Structure formats: C-alpha cells, structure tokens
Amino acid sequence: MSEENEKKVTENKKRPNHNRHRQNKENKKKNEEAVNESIKTEQPKNTQDTKKTSHKNETNSEPVKKEAVKKEVHQQENRPRENKPAGKTIHYDYIAFVCFKESKKIYTFGTNDGSLKVNDSVVVETVRGLEVGEIVKESRAFCEVPTDLEIKPILRKATPKDLKDIENNVKAAKEALKVCEAAINRLNLDMRLIDAEYTLDRSKIIFVYVADDRVDFRDLLKDLATQFKCRIELRQIGPRNKAKIVGGLGACGMETCCSRFMNDFDVVSINMAKNQLLALNVQKLSGQCGKLMCCLKFEDSQYKQMREGLPKMNSQIEYKGNRYRITSLNVLLKQVKIENKEDVQFLDFSELWPEIDWSKR
Numbered sequence: 001m002s003e004e005n006e007k008k009v010t011e012n013k014k015r016p017n018h019n020r021h022r023q024n025k026e027n028k029k030k031n032e033e034a035v036n037e038s039i040k041t042e043q044p045k046n047t048q049d050t051k052k053t054s055h056k057n058e059t060n061s062e063p064v065k066k067e068a069v070k071k072e073v074h075q076q077e078n079r080p081r082e083n084k085p086a087g088k089t090i091h092y093d094y095i096a097f098v099c100f101k102e103s104k105k106i107y108t109f110g111t112n113d114g115s116l117k118v119n120d121s122v123v124v125e126t127v128r129g130l131e132v133g134e135i136v137k138e139s140r141a142f143c144e145v146p147t148d149l150e151i152k153p154i155l156r157k158a159t160p161k162d163l164k165d166i167e168n169n170v171k172a173a174k175e176a177l178k179v180c181e182a183a184i185n186r187l188n189l190d191m192r193l194i195d196a197e198y199t200l201d202r203s204k205i206i207f208v209y210v211a212d213d214r215v216d217f218r219d220l221l222k223d224l225a226t227q228f229k230c231r232i233e234l235r236q237i238g239p240r241n242k243a244k245i246v247g248g249l250g251a252c253g254m255e256t257c258c259s260r261f262m263n264d265f266d267v268v269s270i271n272m273a274k275n276q277l278l279a280l281n282v283q284k285l286s287g288q289c290g291k292l293m294c295c296l297k298f299e300d301s302q303y304k305q306m307r308e309g310l311p312k313m314n315s316q317i318e319y320k321g322n323r324y325r326i327t328s329l330n331v332l333l334k335q336v337k338i339e340n341k342e343d344v345q346f347l348d349f350s351e352l353w354p355e356i357d358w359s360k361r
Contacts, residue, residue: 092142096154098122098133101197105263106136111154114139121158128206128233129199132158132166162200169198173205176228180207183223191215194242204231210242240265243289250287250295257294268292272300275307277329306331309356310349319345319352334358 092110099106109124116122120135177196184191191211198205205228209215217234224232237245240258247259258265273285273296287293307329311317315326319338324345328337334349349358 094139095142096135096139097137099136100133104261109154110151123155123158129204130201173198183220187219189215194245206233208235239289248288266297268297272296275303
C-alpha cells in the first residue's frame with residue numbers, strides 16, 4: 001500500500017461519522033414525537049377533563065409532559081389493588097357438618113332443610129363428583145358460622161335408591177380393582193393398588209395407589225378406557241395415607257391413630273423421642289407406615305414443660321458431698337437415678353432440686 005493511501009485511511013478514521021450522528025438525532029426526535037402523541041391521545045373519560053388536559057398538553061413543554069407521564073405510571077404502580085371477591089357467597093338457613101366414607105375430616109355444606117339430623121345420609125357435589133356423606137354434628141344457623149368461602153349446598157337427603165346405588169358401586173369397584181391390577185401386571189408397572197371407588201352416578205372411578213417413584217401410566221389409562229365407560233382418575237398417595245386407609249393395630253394394641261381419629265398429619269422428628277428419653281431404636285419407634293409414630297407428637301409439649309430446669313443426661317451433680325452422674329430420668333414418676341463408682345441411688349426430684357415446686361408439674 002502506498003503512503004498516500006495510508007494517509008487517506010488514517011484521515012478517514014479520525015473524521016467523525018456524521019451520518020451516524022444524524023441518524024441518532026432523527027431517532028431521538030421520532031421517539032419524542034411518539035411520546036407526545038401518546039400523551040395527547042390518552043384522555044380521561046369526562047369531557048370537561050379532556051378539554052383541560054388537551055389544552056395543558058398543547059401549552060406545556062416536553063420535559064413537563066415526560067414528568068407527568070412518569071407521575072401517572074408511579075401512581076398506578078402504588079395504587080392499592082382491589083380485592084376481587086372469589087364469588088358471591090350464597091346464604092342458607094343452616095350449616096351442616098358432613099363426613100365421607102371412613103374419613104374423620106368434617107366438611108361444611110349449606111342447606112335450608114332444618115329436619116336433617118345426625119347420622120342422616122345426604123347427597124352433595126364435591127370436586128370428585130356426586131358423593132353421599134353422613135351428617136356427624138347437629139346443624140347450626142348460618143349466621144353462627146361466619147365464613148368468606150363459597151359453601152356448596154346439600155342437594156338432597158339420600159333416598160333408598162341412592163343407598164342401593166352405593167352398595168352396587170362398592171361391588172363394582174371391587175371388580176374394577178381386579179381389572180386394574182391385571183392391567184398393571186400385564187404392563188409391568190411398579191405401583192400397588194390400594195383402593196377403588198365410584199362416584200354416586202358412576203361418571204367417574206378413582207384408583208388409589210402407592211409407588212416409590214413417579215409412574216408413567218399413560219398406557220394403563222388407554223387400556224382402562226376401553227373397559228370402563230367413564231372418567232378415570234389415578235391418585236398416588238404416600239405411606240402414611242396408605243396406613244390411614246388400610247388401618248390396623250399399633251404397638252400399643254389399639255387401632256392406629258391415623259385411621260381412628262386423625263384428620264391431618266403433623267411433622268414428627270427424632271428429637272421428640274429424645275425429649276421423652278426413649279431408646280433411639282428407629283424400628284421400635286416406627287409405625288405401620290415405616291415413619292416415626294404420630295403419638296410421639298402428642299405428648300412432646302408436656303415432656304418439654306416437665307423437663308424445664310432439669311440437667312441433661314450424664315451430667316455431673318453433687319449430693320451429700322459426693323460427685324454423682326445422672327444416668328436416668330423419669331419425669332412422670334419424678335425420679336432420678338444417680339451413680340458413681342461406689343454407689344447407686346434412686347431419688348425423688350424434690351430431694352435434689354427442692355427449690356422447684358414439683359406439685360405444679
């Protein structure tokens with residue numbers, strides 16, 4: 001390359017790109033004009049206000065217009081949102097308390113029939129479909145049970161035909177369970193069926209199953225759809241819900257708590273067993289579901305209260321001039337076992353800690 005060409009290239013690099021600056025200025029002007037047009041077109045609903053605002057927009061300068069737009073946007077963002085009601089609550093004369101099947105959970109429904117009594121069977125519509133439930137408590141006036149939620153109505157009192165349909169549905173569900181189990185074995189799916197249930201009008205059948213992992217049951221649904229002329233739902237549950245449905249006897253010899261009276265499950269930790277000074281044997285502390293027994297939760301707060309102010313296990317104490325080590329505590333009998341190399345003693349809490357009023361614990 002010659003020296004003259006090199007000089008031309010260097011001069012071109014040093015020169016400012018006027019075309020690019022012109023394009024940037026033109027783009028800025030276009031954007032400002034678009035903003036001004038949008039401000040003019042945004043008019044309030046009232047005619048008097050439109051005249052005033054349009055007159056102001058014509059007279060004000062561009063910076064003032066931009067600030068006004070920013071203020072409007074800021075006001076819209078900070079404006080409190082209106083709580084839209086989920087739906088109009090229909091008022092009834094009474095509120096009825098209903099349970100389904102063997103579940104202990106109580107649901108509320110509205111009714112205008114004051115003749116419904118405890119143990120009466122009623123037909124209601126739930127998220128699953130038409131079901132028959134049983135009234136477990138006396139109905140109360142609607143005003144005595146304040147609620148903002150939408151309450152569904154009781155459709156009717158169950159007729160003899162409805163009760164007969166339930167019996168037929170139970171028999172049909174048992175047969176459907178066998179059909180579904182055969183299909184699962186044929187497709188070699190890793191799932192175990194627990195229960196099957198039809199809705200009252202047989203528009204839907206629900207299969208309840210247990211599985212360690214998620215199961216791809218699309219082929220199973222296709223197979224079942226050819227045999228059952230209704231909607232099919234496959235519902236997976238955990239081991240605790242399985243124990244609640246199946247039932248059984250616990251380690252205490254009584255019916256399991258979950259199937260007898262529990263509605264929901266609480267979190268149970270191994271620290272609750274430590275608070276009760278139990279041997280940390282997971283097999284003995286586990287129920288039929290393989291999880292820690294729910295009864296550990298029931299008395300946990302009481303044990304925490306009774307152990308307030310007591311030293312920890314294996315801590316050193318002094319008694320009658322000798323050093324002992326705490327090897328056992330019985331908060332129910334309020335007794336402690338202390339020992340050293342020469343002696344072992346069983347004492348009441350009041351002998352070691354007389355400053356505490358143990359009669360109130």
